[in-house]
Amino acid sequence: MxxxxxxxxxxxxxxxxxxxRALRGLPNVDPLTxxxxxxxxxxxxxxxxxxxxxxxxxxxxxxxxxxPYIARWxxxxxxxxxxxxxxxxxxDLLLSSIGDPSETHHVPPHRKLRRRVDGFLVxxxxxxxxxxxxIFETNLPVxxxxxxxxxxxxxxxxxxxxxxxxxxxxxNLGHERIGxxxxxxxxxxxxxxENRWVGYRDALLSARLAVEPDLEACGHxxxxxxxxxxxxxxxxxxxxxxxxxxxxxxxxxxxxxLRAHGLQPGRDVSVVGFDGHEMAEHLDLxxxxxxxxxxxxxxxxxxxxxxxxxGREPKQLTLPLSMVVRGSTAFRRDRGxxxxxxxxxPDAHLAHRRT
Amino acid sequence: MxxxxxxxxxxxxxxxxxxxRALRGLPNVDPLTxxxxxxxxxxxxxxxxxxxxxxxxxxxxxxxxxxPYIARWxxxxxxxxxxxxxxxxxxDLLLSSIGDPSETHHVPPHRKLRRRVDGFLVxxxxxxxxxxxxIFETNLPVxxxxxxxxxxxxxxxxxxxxxxxxxxxxxNLGHERIGxxxxxxxxxxxxxxENRWVGYRDALLSARLAVEPDLEACGHxxxxxxxxxxxxxxxxxxxxxxxxxxxxxxxxxxxxxLRAHGLQPGRDVSVVGFDGHEMAEHLDLxxxxxxxxxxxxxxxxxxxxxxxxxGREPKQLTLPLSMVVRGSTAFRRDRGxxxxxxxxxPDAHLAHRRT
DNA sequence: GCCCAACGCGTAAACGCTTGCACGCGGACG
DNA sequence: CGTCCGCGTGCAAGCGTTTACGCGTTGGGC
Numbered sequence: 001m002x003x004x005x006x007x008x009x010x011x012x013x014x015x016x017x018x019x020x021r022a023l024r025g026l027p028n029v030d031p032l033t034x035x036x037x038x039x040x041x042x043x044x045x046x047x048x049x050x051x052x053x054x055x056x057x058x059x060x061x062x063x064x065x066x067x068p069y070i071a072r073w074x075x076x077x078x079x080x081x082x083x084x085x086x087x088x089x090x091x092d093l094l095l096s097s098i099g100d101p102s103e104t105h106h107v108p109p110h111r112k113l114r115r116r117v118d119g120f121l122v123x124x125x126x127x128x129x130x131x132x133x134x135i136f137e138t139n140l141p142v143x144x145x146x147x148x149x150x151x152x153x154x155x156x157x158x159x160x161x162x163x164x165x166x167x168x169x170x171x172n173l174g175h176e177r178i179g180x181x182x183x184x185x186x187x188x189x190x191x192x193x194e195n196r197w198v199g200y201r202d203a204l205l206s207a208r209l210a211v212e213p214d215l216e217a218c219g220h221x222x223x224x225x226x227x228x229x230x231x232x233x234x235x236x237x238x239x240x241x242x243x244x245x246x247x248x249x250x251x252x253x254x255x256x257x258l259r260a261h262g263l264q265p266g267r268d269v270s271v272v273g274f275d276g277h278e279m280a281e282h283l284d285l286x287x288x289x290x291x292x293x294x295x296x297x298x299x300x301x302x303x304x305x306x307x308x309x310x311g312r313e314p315k316q317l318t319l320p321l322s323m324v325v326r327g328s329t330a331f332r333r334d335r336g337x338x339x340x341x342x343x344x345x346p347d348a349h350l351a352h353r354r355t
Numbered sequence: 356m357x358x359x360x361x362x363x364x365x366x367x368x369x370x371x372x373x374x375x376r377a378l379r380g381l382p383n384v385d386p387l388t389x390x391x392x393x394x395x396x397x398x399x400x401x402x403x404x405x406x407x408x409x410x411x412x413x414x415x416x417x418x419x420x421x422x423p424y425i426a427r428w429x430x431x432x433x434x435x436x437x438x439x440x441x442x443x444x445x446x447d448l449l450l451s452s453i454g455d456p457s458e459t460h461h462v463p464p465h466r467k468l469r470r471r472v473d474g475f476l477v478x479x480x481x482x483x484x485x486x487x488x489x490i491f492e493t494n495l496p497v498x499x500x501x502x503x504x505x506x507x508x509x510x511x512x513x514x515x516x517x518x519x520x521x522x523x524x525x526x527n528l529g530h531e532r533i534g535x536x537x538x539x540x541x542x543x544x545x546x547x548x549e550n551r552w553v554g555y556r557d558a559l560l561s562a563r564l565a566v567e568p569d570l571e572a573c574g575h576x577x578x579x580x581x582x583x584x585x586x587x588x589x590x591x592x593x594x595x596x597x598x599x600x601x602x603x604x605x606x607x608x609x610x611x612x613l614r615a616h617g618l619q620p621g622r623d624v625s626v627v628g629f630d631g632h633e634m635a636e637h638l639d640l641x642x643x644x645x646x647x648x649x650x651x652x653x654x655x656x657x658x659x660x661x662x663x664x665x666g667r668e669p670k671q672l673t674l675p676l677s678m679v680v681r682g683s684t685a686f687r688r689d690r691g692x693x694x695x696x697x698x699x700x701p702d703a704h705l706a707h708r709r710t
Numbered sequence: 711g712c713c714c715a716a717c718g719c720g721t722a723a724a725c726g727c728t729t730g731c732a733c734g735c736g737g738a739c740g
Numbered sequence: 741c742g743t744c745c746g747c748g749t750g751c752a753a754g755c756g757t758t759t760a761c762g763c764g765t766t767g768g769g770c
Contacts, residue, residue, distance in 0.1 A: 004726055015750045020728060030748060047469045051409035052726035055755045060406070062449075071435035071648070080426035083452050092471070093450045094417075097438050114402045116447070223633050256637045278578050279634060282611045293426070359756055370720045375758060383718060407756030410725045 003046045012040040023048070060118045062092035063303060066110070066135070067123040068190070070097050072221070073249060073277055074292060078123055078145060081296025089304055091118065098131070110134045119303045121145065127152075129189045141306035143299045147191040153306050153314040155299040159192045162288045162321045163199025163244065166272040169286070169323060170242040171207045174332035175270060178204060179240030181219040181229045181250045196246045196274065215240055219250035226253025227260075234261055241332050242270035248277035251285055255328065270329040284327040291319050358401045367395040378403070415473045417447035418658060421465070421490070422478040423545070425452050427576070428604060428632055429647060433478055433500060436651025444659055446473065453480070465489045474658045476500065482507075484544045496661035498654045502546040508661050508669040510654040514547045517643045517676045518554025518599065521627040524641070524678060525597040526562050529687035530625060533559060534595030536574040536584040536605045551601045551629065570595055574605035581608025582615075589616055596687050597625035603632035606640055610683065625684040639682040646674050 009016040014033060022029045022037035040046075054061050065082060069075045079095075086093045094117060096110075110131055113120075119141040125132060127149040135142060136149075144154040170178050180200050183193045204211050214236050217229035226245055230253065233239055245251035251273030255265050265271050265284070273280055276289025298317055306312065364371040369388060377384045377392035395401075409416050420437060424430045434450075441448045449472060451465075465486055468475075474496040480487060482504040490497060491504075499509040525533050535555050538548045559566050569591050572584035581600055585608065588594055600606035606628030610620050620626050620639070628635055631644025653672055661667065 005728095006726080016727075017729075017751080018749060021749090024728095028746090028748060033748080047466060049410070049726055050471050051406050051415070052755090053728075054406035055404070055410050055757080056726075056728040058728090058755075062447075069435070070438055071431045076431035077426045079450075080424070080452070083425055083450060087452065092417075095434075095438060095448045095450045097435070097442065111402060116405050223637060252634065252637060279607065282578060282607060360758095361756080371757080372721080372759075373719060376719090379758095383716090385718060388718080404756050407725090408758075410727085411756075411758040413725075413758090 003044055005046075005048070008037065008041050008044060008046050011044065012037045060116055061090065062094050062117050063119045063121060063307075064094040064096050064113050064117040065121045065123070066096050066098055066125065066132075068098050068125060070095070074247070074275060075123060077292040078296035078299075081293035081298075082121060082300040083296075084293075085297045085300035085304070091304070091307075098125070098129075114138060119143070119307050121299055121303055122147070124190050124192060126189050126191045126194075141303060141310070143303035143306065145295060145299045148316055151314060153299075153302040153316070155295055155302060155317045155319065156192075157290045157295070157319050157321050159195030160199040160202065162274065162290070163196035163246075164203040165199075165321065165323055166244045166274065166288050167200050167203035168207075169325070169329065170244065170270055170272060171203065171209070173242070173270060173329060175240075175242035176209055176332070177215065177238065177240040177242075178209065179215045179217070179233045179243040181217055181226055181233075181243060181245040181254060183221050183246055184218050193246060200244055214238070219245065219247075219253065221247050221250060223249050223253040223256075226250030227257045228253070230254035230257035231261075234258075234263075240269070242272075242329070244272050244274075246274055248273035248275040248280050248285065248287055251287070251328075252277075252279060252283060255283055255285065265328040266330040267333075270332070272329055276324070280324070281326070286324065286326045286329040288321055288323050290321055295319060358399055360401075360403070363392065363396050363399060363401050366399065367392045415471055416445065417449050417472050418474045418476060418662075419449040419451050419468050419472040420476045420478070421451050421453055421480065421487075423453050423480060425450070429602070429630060430478060432647040433651035433654075436648035436653075437476060437655040438651075439648075440652050440655035440659070446659070446662075453484075453486070469493060474498070474662050476654055476658055477502070479545050479547060481544050481546045481549075496658060496665070498658035498661065500650060500654045503671055506669060508654075508657040508671070510650055510657060510672045510674065511547075512645045512650070512674050512676050514550030515554040515557065517629065517645070518551040518601075519558040520554075520676065520678055521599045521629065521643050522555050522558035523562075524680070524684065525599065525625055525627060526558065526564070528597070528625060528684060530595075530597035531564055531687070532570065532593065532595040532597075533564065534570045534572070534588045534598040536572055536581055536588075536598060536600040536609060538576050538601055539573050548601060555599055569593070574600065574602075574608065576602050576605060578604050578608040578611075581605030582612045583608070585609035585612035586616075589613075589618075595624070597627075597684070599627050599629075601629055603628035603630040603635050603640065603642055606642070606683075607632075607634060607638060610638055610640065620683040621685040622688075625687070627684055631679070635679070636681070641679065641681045641684040643676055643678050645676055650674060 005016045005019050009019045012019065014037065018029065018033060019037050022034040023041060050061055065079065067075050067079065083093055096113065111134060120135050121143050122145065124146045127147055142152045144152050146156040148154045167178055182197060183190060188194060201211055217232040219225035219229040226249065233243065243254055245254055251271050254271050258265050258269055263269055271285065273285050273287040276287055280287045302315065306314065360371045360374050364374045367374065369392065373384065373388060374392050377389040378396060405416055420434065422430050422434065438448055466489060475490050476498050477500065479501045482502055497507045499507050501511040503509045522533060537552060538545060543549060556566050572587040574580035574584040581604060584605065585598065588598065598609055600609055606626050609626050613620050613624055618624055626640065628640050628642040631642055635642045657670065661669065
C-alpha cells in the first residue's frame, strides 16, 4: 500500500533517480531499463505522490479556473470545454467560483491559490475585478476568456460586432426604436456586457437612431430578470418595437413577458438574443451564436502552451460568431395592422443562416 | 518572494514548529506568540506551500468530484452547490468529468487521483460503473449523489416515489395510456434513471394500467432527444395521451414535438417533467422539483464530515420532493372534443403546489 | 514545600520525490 | 593508440512542511 519510488527502484534493481526519469519519459534512459521499470511500476500499481513530486519539482501540477458562476448555461459550457482539454493533460483542474462579484461575497480566496497552481483561467471577469489583481501579481501565466489584458493569453469573441450584428439585423428589418436588455447597471464586472453595450450603441448611432436610457432595462442575465426587463420596457411611454437581449436566457424571459402581454414575438415585437443556447431553437429565437465550448477548450490549450513555454509571447484569439435568424424577429409593422409574418431580413451581407 | 516558514520563524523569533502550530490554530501556543506569528505572516504575505504541507502531513487537501457531465443543467447546479460548501473549507475541488460512461470514452483517470485526494464525490453514477471500483478500493471516504452503497455516505432524492408521484398525477387526471420518455436503453449507468423507471412502472401496475414497450422511448436526457422520443411515441399505432419525461429538458423537447404536430400540451397530450428547471415555469410544464443545489451542498458537507471523522458510520440522506402542477397536464379528454382546460387534479393527497 | 500535570516551545527526523553533479564506460575521431 | 564526448546511471542534497519527543517552567493539590 505504502508504495514509494524506493520500492520500485529496489524491485527493478535501479536507483530512484532512474525510476523517476524512466517513468516520466525523460531522455538518457536505456529503453530496456525504462521498460523494466514501467513493468514493475505497473505490477506494483504504483502512482507517484503528487505532493512529493510537486514539492521537489516546484511545479504545482494544477491550474485554477476562476468563474463567477458554475450553474449558468454559458459558464457551465465553457467549463466543460476547459475540462475536456485538461483531462488529457497532466494538470489538475481546481474549480473556484468567485461568486457574483457585484454582490461582494466573501473575499475571493485567490490568496490560497498562490502557491497551488501553475496558471489561471479566468472567465468573463473584467481584469480590474477586485481580487483579480492578486492573480496578476503572481506572474503565473493567465488565460483570459472574454477579456484581454497586456501580457495575458486570451480567447473570446468580438462582443462589439456581435451586438452590432444583432442590432443591425433589427435595423434592417425597419425597426427604429430598439430596446436593450442588459445585465446590470454599469460599471459591470463582466467584460462582455460592456462590449455588447458598445456594439448596441454603435449600431444605433451609425444608423442615426435614438439611444435613450428609456430603451434600456437590466435583466441580470437571468430568465426572470429578462422577463421583468421586458415588462419594464413595455410599460415605458414610447416602448421599443424590437429588443436586443445580451443573453439568450434574458431573451427567453423577454419572450415570456411578451406572451403574457398578449404580444407575439416577431409579429408584434422582435427579439434577438445572444449565445446560441439550445433552447433558442425551441423558442424560435433569433440569436447570435458563439462557439462556447470551443472558447473554453481553446483557452485551456492556450494556458497549457503558456505553461510549457514560459516567456512565450501571449496570443489573443478571437473566435467567429454567426447569427441564426428565427421567428422572433420580423419586419416592423404598425401595431394593429394585419400582415403576414415576413421575417427574412434584407441584411444578406451579414453572416447568418436559417434553421 | 521565496517565503518559507523559516523566514517567518526567524522574523517572529520562534521555531518553525511554533509557526506551523500558531498558523494552523493548534493548541499549546501562547496567545501572544500566536498573534505575533500571525502578524509577521500577514506582513510578509506568507502562505504555506501546499505541496510541502501535504507531503509532511499525508493529507491531500482536496476532494475530487466525479461527474458524467459538467455542462448539463442538473450537474452544473449540483456542482455549484458542492463548490459553495467546499469554498468555505480548506479543501480544493478537483473537477473530473468521466464523460458519458456509455460511450466508453478514454479510460477514466481515477488512477491518477489515487494519492491526490482525501475523498470522492460521485454524481449520479451507478456504483458498478466501470472504473468506479478503483475509487472504492482506495478506502477513502466517498459521498454518493443519487445512489447508495454500503459504507458510503449518500445524498439524494427518492426517485422511485418522485416518478410515481408524476405518473399518479397523470392517472388521477384520467389518463390510461401513459408514455415514458426515458434516458437510454437499460442497463444504464445512471442510477436515477433506473429508479424513475421503477416508479413509473409501479404507478402503472398498481393502477392496473398497461406497461408496454410501445409506450417507451429514449430521449438521452437532451432536448433534441426528448423531441425525437415524443415524435416516436406519437407515431406509434396507439399513442399515449400523457407522457412522463425523466427530465425537464427531455420534456421541453416533448413539448416542442407536440407543437410541431399541432397538438397542444395539456389539452391534447399531458406532459410531466422531472427536475424543477427554471424554464419549466416559462414553458408551463408540470414537473417534480428536486432541491438540486442543496443536494450538492449536503453531499459536500457529508464528505467533509466523513473526512474529519474517519470511521464514523456513514449517513444516507434523502431530500424532499414536490410537484408543481402547471398547464402541461390536464384531464384526459377524447381527441377532437372541445373542453375547457381543467388541470386541477384530484390528487390532493400528494404533495404539490401551483404557481 | 513537593510532586506531577499541563503548558509552551524547540529540535530534528521524516514525508517521497526531483535533479545537479559525478562517474564509468564504450565508441568515434584524430 | 590516446582523447574526448556522450550516454546511462547512481549519489545525495535539497524541496518546505509537520509532528513525535523532550525539555524547562508554572501552578495547583496535597
